[in-house]
Amino acid sequence: MILQLKNITKRYPGVVALNNVSLDIVEGEVHALVGENGAGKSTLIKSCTGAVVPSEGTVSIQGQEFSALNPKLSEELGLAVIYQEFNLVDELSVAENIFLGRAIRKSGMMIDKKAMAEKAAAIFEQFDIDIDPNALVGSLTVGYQQLVEIAKAVSQNAQILIMDEPSAPLTAAEAESLYVMVEKLKAKGVTIVYISHRMEEIFRLSDRITVLRDGQKIETLNTSDTNLDDLVKLMVGRELKETYPARNHQISEEVLLEVDNVSGNGVHDISLQIRKGEVLGLAGLIGAGRTELAELLFGVKQKIAGRVVLHGKEVNPKLPKEAIAEGIALVPEDRKKQGALLEVDIKGNISMAILERISKFFTVNKKEERRIAEDYQKSMRIKTPNLEQKIKNLSGGNQQKAIIAKWLATEPTLVIFDEPTRGIDVGAKSEIYTLVNSLVESGKAVLMISSEMEEVMGMSDRIIVLQEGRISGELERKDFDQETIMGFAAQG
Amino acid sequence: MKNTDSTKTVGSVAASIGKTFGIYIVLLVLMVFFSIASENFLDSHNLLNVARQVSMMGIAAVGFSFVLLLGGIDLSIGSLITLVNIVTAWLMVNAGWNPVLAVLISLLLSAGIGFFNGWIIANLQMPPIIVTLAMMIIIEGVAYLICGGLPIYGFAKSFAVIGQGYIGPVPIPVIIMAIVMGLGMFILRKTYFGRYFYAVGGNEEAAELSGINVKRVKYLVYTLSGFFAGVAGIVMLSRTNSGQVIAGKNFEFLVLTACVLGGVSVSGGSGKISNVLGGVLVLGVLSNGLVLLDVGDYAQKVIRGSVLLIAVALDCLQHRKKA
Numbered sequence: 106m107i108l109q110l111k112n113i114t115k116r117y118p119g120v121v122a123l124n125n126v127s128l129d130i131v132e133g134e135v136h137a138l139v140g141e142n143g144a145g146k147s148t149l150i151k152s153c154t155g156a157v158v159p160s161e162g163t164v165s166i167q168g169q170e171f172s173a174l175n176p177k178l179s180e181e182l183g184l185a186v187i188y189q190e191f192n193l194v195d196e197l198s199v200a201e202n203i204f205l206g207r208a209i210r211k212s213g214m215m216i217d218k219k220a221m222a223e224k225a226a227a228i229f230e231q232f233d234i235d236i237d238p239n240a241l242v243g244s245l246t247v248g249y250q251q252l253v254e255i256a257k258a259v260s261q262n263a264q265i266l267i268m269d270e271p272s273a274p275l276t277a278a279e280a281e282s283l284y285v286m287v288e289k290l291k292a293k294g295v296t297i298v299y300i301s302h303r304m305e306e307i308f309r310l311s312d313r314i315t316v317l318r319d320g321q322k323i324e325t326l327n328t329s330d331t332n333l334d335d336l337v338k339l340m341v342g343r344e345l346k347e348t349y350p351a352r353n354h355q356i357s358e359e360v361l362l363e364v365d366n367v368s369g370n371g372v373h374d375i376s377l378q379i380r381k382g383e384v385l386g387l388a389g390l391i392g393a394g395r396t397e398l399a400e401l402l403f404g405v406k407q408k409i410a411g412r413v414v415l416h417g418k419e420v421n422p423k424l425p426k427e428a429i430a431e432g433i434a435l436v437p438e439d440r441k442k443q444g445a446l447l448e449v450d451i452k453g454n455i456s457m458a459i460l461e462r463i464s465k466f467f468t469v470n471k472k473e474e475r476r477i478a479e480d481y482q483k484s485m486r487i488k489t490p491n492l493e494q495k496i497k498n499l500s501g502g503n504q505q506k507a508i509i510a511k512w513l514a515t516e517p518t519l520v521i522f523d524e525p526t527r528g529i530d531v532g533a534k535s536e537i538y539t540l541v542n543s544l545v546e547s548g549k550a551v552l553m554i555s556s557e558m559e560e561v562m563g564m565s566d567r568i569i570v571l572q573e574g575r576i577s578g579e580l581e582r583k584d585f586d587q588e589t590i591m592g593f594a595a596q597g
Numbered sequence: 598m599k600n601t602d603s604t605k606t607v608g609s610v611a612a613s614i615g616k617t618f619g620i621y622i623v624l625l626v627l628m629v630f631f632s633i634a635s636e637n638f639l640d641s642h643n644l645l646n647v648a649r650q651v652s653m654m655g656i657a658a659v660g661f662s663f664v665l666l667l668g669g670i671d672l673s674i675g676s677l678i679t680l681v682n683i684v685t686a687w688l689m690v691n692a693g694w695n696p697v698l699a700v701l702i703s704l705l706l707s708a709g710i711g712f713f714n715g716w717i718i719a720n721l722q723m724p725p726i727i728v729t730l731a732m733m734i735i736i737e738g739v740a741y742l743i744c745g746g747l748p749i750y751g752f753a754k755s756f757a758v759i760g761q762g763y764i765g766p767v768p769i770p771v772i773i774m775a776i777v778m779g780l781g782m783f784i785l786r787k788t789y790f791g792r793y794f795y796a797v798g799g800n801e802e803a804a805e806l807s808g809i810n811v812k813r814v815k816y817l818v819y820t821l822s823g824f825f826a827g828v829a830g831i832v833m834l835s836r837t838n839s840g841q842v843i844a845g846k847n848f849e850f851l852v853l854t855a856c857v858l859g860g861v862s863v864s865g866g867s868g869k870i871s872n873v874l875g876g877v878l879v880l881g882v883l884s885n886g887l888v889l890l891d892v893g894d895y896a897q898k899v900i901r902g903s904v905l906l907i908a909v910a911l912d913c914l915q916h917r918k919k920a
Contacts, residue, residue, distance in 0.1 A: 405806065429808040443806055448799045448866050457796060457807045460789035467788040511807065 141530035183264035195243030248279025349563030367411030386565030502533025620875035651881035660822035668865025678845030681830030686840025711823020760835030798865030
């Protein structure tokens with residue numbers, strides 16, 4: 106047993122984050138940790154590293170038992186964590202980052218850059234990774250930066266590697282090289298604790314899976330003995346309906362949005378139509394121009410050519426404010442940076458886009474504000490003790506629901522979702538899908554950008570694929586096929 | 598087990614009281630201290646005097662708080678006070694204008710300069726600290742140009758009412774401060790654009806995407822900052838009865854200190870006028886008490902600076918704990 110947690114309990118004022126959790130990690134295995142947001146995964150990792158000292162219980166690393174650990178000590182014992190936010194310095198080279206704080210010296214103060222670059226290159230070679238050790242970290246893509254972070258842990262002789270949602274920021278191709286790296290690390294005998302919301306990769310990589318829910322360990326399973334449905338059931342504690350709930354309504358013939366030869370903001374000559382009651386999926390690689398197109402429609406950026414017609418009327422929003430007035434809503438891709446006002450309460454977040462409408466003589470009608478916020482809290486099942494909580498205290502899924510509520514409150518006719526379920530748990534995901542269905546069933550139109558292939562195929566009536574700012578393909582639902590879509594996305 | 602839980606609750610209650618009333622607890626401690634140290638402190642005449650002394654700071658602090666909420670800063674308010682002093686005095690004395698008209702024109706001028714600050718900041722996307730620093734220097738120069746550095750005096754008697762008059766026992770400047778602060782609270786708590794100040798200061802991109810016209814919010818906030826500085830300038834002119842080029846010297850830093858003491862975050866997005874009032878009063882009580890104790894001007898500076906440093910340090914520590 107290389108890593109062992111015994112009866113770990115962690116209490117915060119008013120909350121029990123972990124409740125009597127015991128966990129054994131066997132040397133050389135890939136152990137997946139799954140659970141909804143707020144299940145206690147982060148607290149569990151922090152207990153392993155010593156960043157959090159448990160209220161009760163002990164942690165053993167390589168046979169040494171601790172009731173109070175600290176990050177430096179756990180690192181010395183061979184435990185390393187790859188967090189979602191990297192600890193890399195953009196302005197330094199790859200090799201300098203790998204040996205940061207442990208620079209190889211020639212004599213006295215002089216740093217031996219050559220030796221560091223050679224050692225770094227040797228590590229990359231072990232894993233068949235093609236990274237120039239002398240490149241600046243800031244010039245690498247997120248995927249490569251992550252591989253550098255892992256190489257750094259390897260160079261420190263990490264025996265246990267904890268990875269916290271490593272694939273979340275990666276493109277499909279980058280994720281693939283991550284999986285290969287994980288498999289190679291495992292082959293070298295490194296023990297890996299792998300946290301993820303993506304079920305496919307958990308089944309592909311892990312030997313065993315531990316499910317956490319509400320701060321408690323539900324079960325540890327052998328990956329080969331379980332399947333997706335059972336796992337999801339254990340995670341959410343209730344049976345979920347189909348992953349992508351079916352829609353039973355007729356898409357109207359009436360065109361709601363028509364885009365004619367629009368160019369600008371990195372997209373070229375885009376023409377498309379969305380009908381009332383239709384979900385149009387926008388697929389493509391990161392940087393293909395999907396978000397950029399959404400920005401044009403929503404007035405964040407200005408088009409340089411072409412026409413946008415909504416409800417038969419040409420629109421030309423110069424600001425999001427004007428787009429909202431035309432009945433367009435955009436649920437942006439980055440929840441924390443673009444969606445939420447973290448220091449503002451939930452009620453204030455929900456009402457933010459309609460404040461002027463519910464004001465008289467500049468004064469906000471607080472009764473009306475509360476009524477609307479309560480309505481959406483109920484209908485969208487936003488889990489919170491009260492609406493005066495700051496939104497930053499909510500879990501990711503509930504934050505996203507509150508942000509969607511903000512947009513629904515504007516009573517839009519076209520809703521653009523940009524990566525609506527990124528980083529949120531299965532339960533909240535399914536609720537968001539149901540919500541998208543109810544939007545189109547009530548005659549609204551939805552434009553859905555998603556990098557998750559299954560999601561875009563599961564939810565769309567039609568898919569348009571973008572590639573380098575241009576439309577490279579269009580598919581009707583009956584023709585949906587992962588390989589075809591990838592072909593359109595990557596061709597050229 | 599039970600014991601630790603109850604001490605924890607007591608601790609967290611104390612912490613939340615400290616957070617809500619922190620600056621007023623400091624104020625209370627200061628007042629108790631000065632009451633014991635000096636027999637002249639706790640005297641209604643003296644306390645009203647303190648209130649009158651801080652009223653200009655309090656008036657300007659409302660606009661300044663708005664600017665800080667937005668994540669900006671307005672270094673030009675001290676010079677604006679000087680300019681309003683000189684222009685109003687010049688119009689009344691040299692041009693022979695009616696005081697009411699002179700005051701209105703000066704307020705319009707100060708609001709206009711504030712708007713100009715906001716326009717540059719929003720449209721050229723220059724850092725507020727640079728824009729308002731440049732404006733501070735320009736305005737001060739203009740004030741010197743108008744009066745040649747000499748004081749202007751000899752106003753109509755009626756003009757002195759604003760700064761020196763009383764309604765009942767309450768000095769009129771204190772009443773003006775109360776009205777301005779009330780207006781500030783109303784804007785922040787009740788109006789939609791007050792909410793926008795917090796939104797833009799907290800997360801400009803999210804605010805813009807939520808349909809807020811961020812540029813217009815910036816124009817409004819800097820205009821209000823200029824306007825309230827103008828009001829403070831008029832009160833000051835009426836109190837001193839002469840227009841002077843040093844009238845508003847370093848006033849911006851005094852007001853900044855008061856706002857920060859009152860818990861307005863310099864990085865934007867959080868703060869309350871009710872606590873800013875606390876910050877203003879702490880500074881007033883401190884300087885009044887120190888004078889009563891015969892502490893010299895120089896030593897007062899040391900103490901005021903230290904208070905600012907400690908207040909911000911406590912705020913930062915609290916933030917670090919949360920993270």
